[in-house]
Amino acid sequence: MDDLTTTGALFAGSMIRWIALLPLVAAFVHGVLIGLVRARISDRLVFGISAAAVFAALCLSMGGLYEIVGVGAAERLLDSVGPWIGGGVGPRSFSAELAFQLDPLSAVFCLAVTGTALIVYVHAIGGFVHGALDRETAHRTFAMLDLLVGSTLVLVLADNLLLFFLGWAGVGIASQLFAAFDFEDRDASRAGATTFVIGRVGDLGLLAAMLLLFDGLSRAGAPALTFRGIEAAFRLLEGQGVLWLSYGLAQAPLLLEIVGFGLVLAALTKCAQLPLHFWLPQSTTGPTTAHALLQSVTTGVAGVYVLLRFAFLLESAPGALRTLILAGAATAMLASLAAANQLNLPRLIAFTTSTVLGFAILGIGIGAHSTAAFLILTHSVSKALLLLVAGVVISAQKGDTDLRRMGGLGRRMPGTHWLFLIAGLGLVGAFPFANFFPIEELVAFLWISARPESGLLLAVVVTSVGVLAFAMGRAFFLIFWGNVRPGGLLESPLRDPVGWQQNSLTILAVLAFSGGFLSPAQFWQGVTAAPIEQMDTVGYFLTRVVPGSPDPELVGSERGWLAALVGLVVVLGLAVSAARYARRGYRGEPKHPAVAVATVWMREMFFFERAYQILLVRPVRLLSELALARGIENQLIDRMVVSGGSGLLRGAVWGVLRRVQNGRAQSYTLIGLLTLLVIVTWMVA
Amino acid sequence: MLTAFWPFLAEHLLSIIVATPVAAAFALGTLALTLRAVGLGDLPSRAWLGTAFVATVLTFAATVWAAVLFDPEMLGLQGLEARPWVPALGATVAFAVDGIGLCFLLSTAAVSPLALIASRDSAEESEPAWVFVILALESALLGAIASSNLLFFIGFWAAGLVPLLLWMGRWGGLGRARAASRLWTTEAIGLAGMLFVAFVLHEATLAQFGVASLDLAPREAGVTRSLLDVRLEVDEQWLLFLAFSFALATRLPIAPLHFWLPAAHAAAPTGLSVLIATGFAQTAAIGWLRFALPLFPDAVRAAGPALSLLGIVALAYASLLALVQKELKRLVAYASVGYAGFALFGMSTLNVQGLTGAVLQLLTHGLATAGLFTLIGFLSIRRGTTEVAAFGGLAKPMPVCAFFFGVMVLSLMGLPLLGGFVGDLFVLLGSLETRRTLSVFALIAMVVAASYLLWVQRRLFLGPVDEPANRGLIDLDRIERAILLALTIPIVAIGIHPNPVLRRVEPAVLELLYEMDRRSVAKEMPAPEAESDDEEFARVDRVPSDARVPGKGRR
Structure with a gap:
């Protein structure tokens, strides 16, 4: 369990901080320039700062991964910048450092995040340079x-929970900002608020999980905030059988369940799972470039990562795991149905994200941890590609996102057509595209479970x-096959993206095709039962950290x-979708009323958001307005107590004064004497 | 000459801090009267404002100096200055601060110049009187925060009311007379309670020591006994605690004694709102932390759970009310009532982390609400109204305003890297130690409470610009930006690097808890649960037990 602090000459442990800090510093600089100074700098400089930061982060991640692969099983790189927050006395004191750790789990995710980010950046820069995106919004x-x-x-x-929470909150803020990107639009600003409120629930x-865990550990005499420390303390206490002693043995499982449930709640919100899924489809009002990053490597990674980090703890919280399984399975089912019935392209893609993340969540629930991580990785490339291509399609349609008005793009934009196909096949897991392998693993896990x-x-x-x-096939055929729809607005001249935009898409397409080969050995070993030597695949690499x-x-x-x-x-x-949509395109809403209603319900994913509005938000507002504001605040406190009370007081004071100030010299003398008496008594006493 | 001068200043730094604003006010007033008497007419309004600004900035510089001189290692009160005032009453002119007082002193001295500048437009006609009132208010607030004698504290407490009421009544907005009379009535009742406590304690010290002493720290070791050595039975403590707390609860303010606040904020000029949100509330916290807690420990301990519950209920109640407010100042006023409830919750946990968190919370949330009031003031100057419905889509014409509003709201919501997070975190950690069940509700209330801020932010800044009047709004000018930046810097600084503040607040809290234990007369108090019998179990990276030595570093 040693921490590697100094390693080879090429990569020093103290470089890890810059992986995270460089993009953050760039964001800070941009934020100050935009929000505070209102300085306009040239777009080239903006692109340069951001891309350089992410490129450097990618290089450092690669260096870090190289170091990590080379070292032994349980080691990690730790980079401590200094103390951040600390305080308290005795067993409850804590000190959270600004420290970053690089172990297999974080190294793999780091590489995925920075790599995908760089490609998305390149694509976005290409979009701004070629005029596909509005330059005003570049900064x-x-x-x-x-x-x-x-x-x-x-x-x-x-390295510790507080820093983790910092990153978590940052992702939440960024998601909100992107959802409300077109802030002048009412829907977008609403979507931003929804995203933020759901994020707050997470x-x-x-x-709650963090604080209760710290409290429980410190009551057991082993306070810890770092992931390592928590795991070590957990194992030690578990081994001694004194786990959560001061909570009382009866409460110990309950505490673990609450902590587990808090973590599950957090993950479900970030992964857009039932019953808190609706922020993601709503937030697709934001730019698709941003969603290419958001849906592929940020929110999903955040949610799955927290569960993987605490996998050791979740094993002792069966109730939380059951919630996880239920939510994952229900989301996969309902979100795929919603995707199959969508009429809006970005919303459709958002629902496919929920579906695939549902598989990952389900995988974690049944203990297939590294399969879930693998799925997140393969999903990220195909999803990034899909969203970037969708962005190309949408700008070809002059910003229209409605599938009903799309069609026949394939002949005009053949390259885009093939890229979308690759992305779609990669996403749904057609053999041998990327997602096939993890999904197959998941199914096999379920079979032997x-x-x-x-x-x-x-x-x-x-x-x-x-x-x-079916949903992806439907989208593909509606967009690219058939004829150009009468209501559709088309950009002219219509052509495939060029230059860096095209290159970035090609790179992603290669990855979406080949991503699954990260663990082909496992697959072949499984299918052919041939004795292949254990290879250093992602799965085996991750088992250094993940149980x-x-x-x-x-x-x-x-x-x-x-x-x-x-x-x-x-x-x-795919065949069913081809049969229905390949030739004739969109055929209108279903005729039969029951089917039509069912379609709408599936499309809106059973109106969860509206249910919250009706059952929760409105009653609370009504209660606050009527009972609290008008009732207690106005009537009781204002009218009766304050005004009434002061009225009574005033009456009493005036009454006394009227009696006393009657203009008779005798009573004034009496008052004077009494006052004197009081003063003298007090001074003598 | 100078070599002798600096030590003299350092010795009397707290008096200088407290006296500077009011001295400047009197100097200006005398000058104005002289000029008028001589027949030279009035000074230009810029001169008034400029001089007052320089005075407040000098005061702030002096507090920064005090912060530099402050020794974070030492427990207890520092910078003690004491001169007899009315010996028979036990009243002394006594100043001293601990880490808590220092933080509040810094924040009040820092916002005062900002408050002055922020409301410069509201009082163009009658500058001299207006400047006089502001400076007097600052002195009173600083004096209350820095005084270490009960009667002296009460004196400043009451003295602050006069300029405050004048400011509100003379330069306030709609409904100012009603707001002022309400504030006066409640404060007068509270003041009576405080004076009663002072009277009883005077009698008690006289009876027990033979000398009246209302000083917290003995002036000379072994000569005079301090107020903290007086023995009070439990029932006496209860009576005094309740009498003393009424004033504190109205001023902090704790629902249901908050009724004056929304009206006051709605009527108050911007600068006054800023000072009410920071210094005015902090004097109440000082009253609690410096006087009520150590003086009446058994009553406080017994009342602790009830106070915690009250804090949570107040937070939830005020947040729900904020959700349905239609006027911006009232909305932020209810928000500050909610956060005061949360601060009470932190203070009533009666442990190190909870109390530290409450202090930080008062500090950072005070600054953030002050920022919101300032921004609302700027909006009101531009549009002449503070109704929520009058605004919308302001991020387009006023992006900088939207930026600062966002920062303040995020800090209030407790986002990490901003100041609010640190206080919230400590309060919650502390509450888990002693009020575990309530802490869950606190967490929920804290997180959900933020939704109204989000709602108002969205309502003001996002969406289309509906009103034509909003289309041509001018963004914050350079001075306004500087004011907001000055409020933002400490918020961000505490969020990024809170340890310097924590290192100064924690010893003060430790000392406070030590005094509470020492003064407790109910000896059958249960021992702290964590320390009893868990020694036999292994401890993983346990921090060595705290090095608290009773009386270490005390004067």
């Missing part, structure tokens, strides 16, 4: 992108994969059949 966009990337990196690299869960409900979960996952394939086996212990023909099932379901979904 703002990059300020927010830097904040998003920097916060995610702080979150991933944080913050609440995380804060001893849980009673695993059969049902397996059915849910396979069905969702099919529906997801659980990286690969389901299922070999031979059963594994082959499961893989075939996943592959077939995907093909089936």
Whole structure:
């Protein structure tokens, strides 16, 4: 458990801080320039600052990963900048340092974040330079992108809970800013507020978990705030059987459940899972470039990362895990149905994000930790590609996002057509595209799982994969095949993106195709049962930190059949969508009233947000308005107590004065004497 | 000459800090009267404002000097100055500060020049009187924060009311007479309670020591006994605590004694709102932390859970009310009532982290609400109204205003890297130690409470610019930006590097808790639970038990 502080000449441990700090510093500089100084600097400088920061972060991440791969099992790089917050006395004292750690889990995520970020940056710069994006917004966009990337990196690299919370909150702020990017638009500003409020609910869960964990550990005599310290304390106390002693044995499991539940709540909000999923589709009013980053490597990574870090703790919180499984499965099912019925392209993609993150959440729930991490990685490239291509499509449609008015783009933009296809296939997990391998692993894990409900979960996952394939196929055919729709506005001349925009998309397409080969050995080993030596795949790399086996212990023909099932379901979904939409495009809403209603309900994902509005927000406002503001505040306190009380007081004082100030000399003399008596008594006493 | 001069200044630094504003006020007043008597007419208004500004900045510079001289290692009160005033009454002219007082002193001295500048437009006609009132108010607030004698404290407490009421009544907005009379009535009742406490304690010290002494720190070791050595039985403590707390609760203010505040803020000029949100509330906190807690420990301990509950209820109640306010100043006023409830919650936890958090919370949330009031004042100058409905989409014409509003709101919400987070974190950590069940509600209330701030931010700055009058609004000018920047810097600084503040506040809190333990007369108090029997269990990276030695560094 040693920390490596100094290593090879090429990469020093003290460089880790810059992975996170460089983008944050860039964001700060941009923020001050925009918000405070109101200075306009040239776009080139903006691009230069941001891209250089992210490029440097990428290089440093690669260096860090190289170091980490080279060293032994349980080691990490630690970079301590200095003390940040500390205080308290005795067993409750704490000191949170500004310290960053690089271990396999954070190194892998760091690389994914910085790599994807750099590609998205290049694409965005290309967009601004070629005029596909509005140059007026360039500075703002990059300020927010830097904040998003920097916060995610702080979150991933944080060594203790407080720093982790800092990154977490930063991601929340950046998401809100992006949701409200077109702040002059009413819907966008509403989406920003929704994003922020849901984010606060997640913050609440995380804060509660953090504080209760610290409290529990310090009551047991082992206060710790660092991830390592917490795990060590946890294991030690567990081994001695004195876990949470001062909470009383009866309460100990309860405390763990509450902590676990807080973490789960936090993860569900960030991963846009039921029942707090609706902020993500709403926030798609923001720029698609930003969403290419947001949905691929930031929010999902944040949510899954916190669960992976605390995987050791969640194992002792079965109730929280059950919540996780339930939410993940329900989201995968309902969000894929919602995606299949969407009429709006960015919303559709947002629902596919919820679906895939639902798989990851479900995977963590059943203990397939490294599979979940693997899925997040492969998902990130295909999702980034999909959103960037969607951005190209939307600007070709002059900003129109409605699928009903799209069609026939394939002939005019062949390159975009193929890229979208690759992204879609990668996302739904068509063999041998990226997402296939983790999804197959997940299904295999469910197959061998001893849980009673695993059969049902397996059915849910396979069905969702099919529906997801249908949804992506539908979007693809509606956009690119068929004829140009009559109502559609088309940019002219219509052409594929060029230059750096095109290059960035190509790189992502290669990754979306080949991303799954990060662990081909596992797959072949599973299917062919051939004895292949254990390779240093991502899964095995992560098991240095994350508990659980990286690969389901299922070999031979059963594994082959499961893989075939996943592959077939995907093909089936695509085939159905092709049959329905390849030729004729959008065919209007369903005729039968029951089907029409069902479509709308699925499209809006069963109106969760409206339910919150009606059941929670409105009653609270009404209560505050009527009972508190008018009732207690106005009537009781203002009228009765204050005005009434002062009225009574005034009456009494006037009454006494009227009696006393009657103009008779005798009574004045009497008062004077009495006063004198009082003073004399007091002075004598 | 100078070599002798500096030590003299350093010796009497607190008196100088307190006296500078009011001395400048009197000097200006005399000058004005002389000029008028001689027939030279009035000074130009700029001269008034400029001189007053220089005086307040000098005061702030002196507090910074005091902060530099302050020894964070030492427990207890520092910079003690005491001169007899009315010996028979036990009253002395006594100044001293601990870390808590120092922080409040710095913040009040820092916002005073800003308050002066921020409301410069509201009083163009009658500059001399206006400047006089502001300077007098600053002195009174600083005096209350820095005094270490009960009667002296009460004197400043009451003295602050006069300029405050004058300011509100003469230069305030709509409803100022009603607001002023309400404030006066409640404060007068509170003052009566405080004077009663002073009277009883005077009698008690006289009876027990043979000398009347209302000093917190003995002037010379072994010669005079301090107020903290007086023995009070539990029932006496209860009576005195309740009498003393009424005034504090109205001023902090704790719901349901907050009724004067929304009206006061609605009527007050910007600068006054700023001072009410910072210095005025902080004098109440000083009353609690320096006098009430150590003087009446058993009553406070017994009342602790109830006070915590009251704090949470006040937070929830005020937040819900803020949610439905339609006028900006009232909305922020209710927000500050809510945060006062949260501060009470922190103070009533009666442990190191909770109390430290409450102090930081008062400090940073005070600054942030002051910032919000300033921004609202600037909006009101531009639009002539503070109704929420009159605004919308302001981020387009006023981006800098939106930026600062966002920073203040985020700090109030407790986002990390901003000051509010540190206080909230410490309060919650402290409350988990002694009020575990309530802390869960506190957490929920704290996080959910922020939603109204978000609502108002969205309502003001986002969305389309509906009103034509809002389209041509001019963004903050250079002076206004400087004011907001000056308020933002400490918020951000505390968020990024809170340890210097924490290192000064914590010893003061430790000393306070030590005094509470020492003075407690109910000896059957249960021992702190953590220390009893867990020694046999292994401890992982446990910090060595605190090096608190009773009386270490005390004078």
